[in-house]
Amino acid sequence: MKGRTNARRGPGKRVAVLGAGSWGTTFAKILADGGADVVLWARRPELAREIQEAKRNSDYLPGVNLPLGLRSTSRLDLALAGAEQVFVSVPSQSLRENLKVIAPHLHAEAIVVSLMKGVEKGTGLRMSEVIAEVLTIDPSQIAVISGPNLALEIAKEQPTAAVVSSTSLETAQAVASLATNRYFRSFVNTDVIGTEFGGVLKNLIAVAIGIVDGVGYGENTKASIITRGLVEMTDFAVAYGAHPETLSGLAGLGDLIATSQSPLSRNNTAGRLLGQGYHLNDVVKQMQQTTEGLASVGPVLELARAKGVEMPIVEQVRQVLAGTLDPKDIAPHLTTDDEPQGERTLDGQAQGGSALRRALKRTLDQLRHGGRSAAGDRP
Ligand SMILES: NC(=O)C1=CN([C@@H]2O[C@H](COP(=O)(O)OP(=O)(O)OC[C@H]3O[C@@H](n4cnc5c(N)ncnc54)[C@H](O)[C@@H]3O)[C@@H](O)[C@H]2O)C=CC1
Ligand SMILES: O=C(CO)COP(=O)(O)O
Structure with a gap:
């Protein structure tokens, strides 16, 4: 699944966030508040329905109103259809199994972004390495985001910074430009490790x-x-x-x-x-x-x-x-x-x-x- 990165910027860009726990949901809000067209994938249909209809995720982010434009589905194929950037936020030990299901629906040129902070048991691989191994995409299509990012504080729109990293500075910048809004600022580097x-x-x-x-x-x-x-x-x-x-x-x-x-x-x-x-x-x-x-x-x-x-x-x-x-x-x-x-x-x-x-x-x-x-x- 090799391909060039798509560095087109600007609001309205179609992105997917996979994993509707506390960080995935918060990150979907960050992207939607930055102007992106976001679909959030939740494993449980009832959670997808709550996010889609009530604009709430009461289990993970009690008291937080999600953006009106944020959509949610429990169907991976719908979440990934046309997504130019795909942000993954599932438990690290479940990433590999999730990626196998994601792979057939992924756009060949999509940028895949890890929001996770773990290493895989057994292999010791970092999340970006697991992504590269399972999806066999070029490293320039992979980015990671990290920083002092306690989800609930950001969901309450408290000003916060993070760093987007990719071996391709162009990719890091393309991701950072979407993951930026009035309360969230993304910096970039090329030190993925x-x-x-x-x-x-x-x-x-x-x-x-x-x-x-x-x-x-x-x-x-x-x-x-x-x-x-x-x-x-x-x-x-x-x-x-x-x-x-x-x-x-x-x-x-x-x-x-x-x-x-x-x-x-x-x-x-x-x-x-x-x-x-x-x-x-x-x-x-x-x-x-x-x-x-x-x-x-x-x-x-x-x-x-x-x-x-x-x-x-x-x-x-x-x-x-x-x-x-x-x-x-x-x-x-x-x-x-x-x-x-x-x-x-x-x-x-x-x-x-x-x-x-x-x-x-x-x-x-x-x-x-x-x-x-x-x-x-x-x-
Ligand atoms: N919560 C936070 O403040 C932050 C979390 N992170 C990282 O984001 C990643 C996800 O964390 P959270 O969203 O906080 O976790 P969480 O426990 O709140 O949510 C995990 C989500 O993954 C889904 N999921 C998909 N496949 C799964 C499987 N096979 N087994 C279990 N759950 C599965 C769950 O349904 C759930 O919606 C972690 O690597 C964490 O370190 C990073 C920055 C901030
Ligand atoms: O990574 C985080 C803050 O940056 C979240 O930390 P915890 O996973 O310990 O809640």
């Missing part, structure tokens, strides 16, 4: 923050875990080819702050319940919505091991989930470490040793690029 991994990894740190919150620890513990967590995120993503700047942008630090602070975050909430002593099985039962971090811990640690990246916080999250670590013992470092460690990332992997040296290099790069980082979030 960093943008996607930022979204995956911050979920794991948000679970850790939730755990210490549930235990009753205060701001020092949380700030230490956020800061050291960002080092783990950066080391990991850079080892897989990401630009470090991306991890200090919206898709990294930005999303980490939002998700770690907010009770709206499902990852943070799941962590808090674990910290309060609930068993993982009960937490999973209680979470009505997708909690990607719980499924990503295993594959992320496998990927980290493959590159020799140390992730002490993520490792401790795994142990708490497995019931082998008491939540009150979780810390911004492995408590089994005897020797004092330097506050630095892995030499060579994070392009240049210490955190200070990287910060200096970043500042110099920004000066060289006229105040803007080459790989950072661009409007």
Whole structure:
């Protein structure tokens, strides 16, 4: 299904959003409020009917009025007919099976955009990689969107930014121009690896923050875990080819702050319940919505091991989930470490040793690029 990207811009462009959970529905609203002609696919016919007729999704977005022009259907073929951009927002572990059903209805030149923040269990693939593998489309037809994007806040039209990433800047810009309105601003970059991994990894740190919150620890513990967590995120993503700047942008630090602070975050909430002593099985039962971090811990640690990246916080999250670590013992470092460690990332992997040296290099790069980082979030 190879084809050129369609970079035509402007209002009225026909797009589809697949998955009518909290993020899919919110994103459909973002696009419709930006002027696109949006059809939202819901698995359940009764949900599609509620969105189509009452302009409400009361299960996922209580109290939110959806745009009058937003249409919804439970028929994939109708949702995809004529769609030039297709935004996918289903649980990461269900993406592959969903794509197989989507494929026959997809326009050959359609741009496919992942809104998801997980990696596939078993393969360790990022969502854009699963899309490329199953749909066999050109990477220039694939984009991902990430950032500090708690759905309910955006559905209430609170001003927010995100980053659209594609190996093709033209594609990223075409998507960003549709995913922009008075309360939502999309920036662009071409660092798909960093943008996607930022979204995956911050979920794991948000679970850790939730755990210490549930235990009753205060701001020092949380700030230490956020800061050291960002080092783990950066080391990991850079080892897989990401630009470090991306991890200090919206898709990294930005999303980490939002998700770690907010009770709206499902990852943070799941962590808090674990910290309060609930068993993982009960937490999973209680979470009505997708909690990607719980499924990503295993594959992320496998990927980290493959590159020799140390992730002490993520490792401790795994142990708490497995019931082998008491939540009150979780810390911004492995408590089994005897020797004092330097506050630095892995030499060579994070392009240049210490955190200070990287910060200096970043500042110099920004000066060289006229105040803007080459790989950072661009409007
Ligand atoms: N909710 C949020 O604030 C944000 C979520 N995301 C990401 O968006 C993705 C989707 O998350 P949400 O919309 O929040 O989840 P959700 O749990 O609210 O909704 C998931 C939707 O996918 C549908 N679905 C389709 N196939 C499915 C299957 N085989 N199994 C289960 N559900 C299936 C469900 O019916 C449901 O409508 C996740 O990767 C999440 O990390 C990203 C940014 C913000
Ligand atoms: O990705 C998100 C905010 O950017 C949503 O986080 P949760 O999946 O933890 O709710």
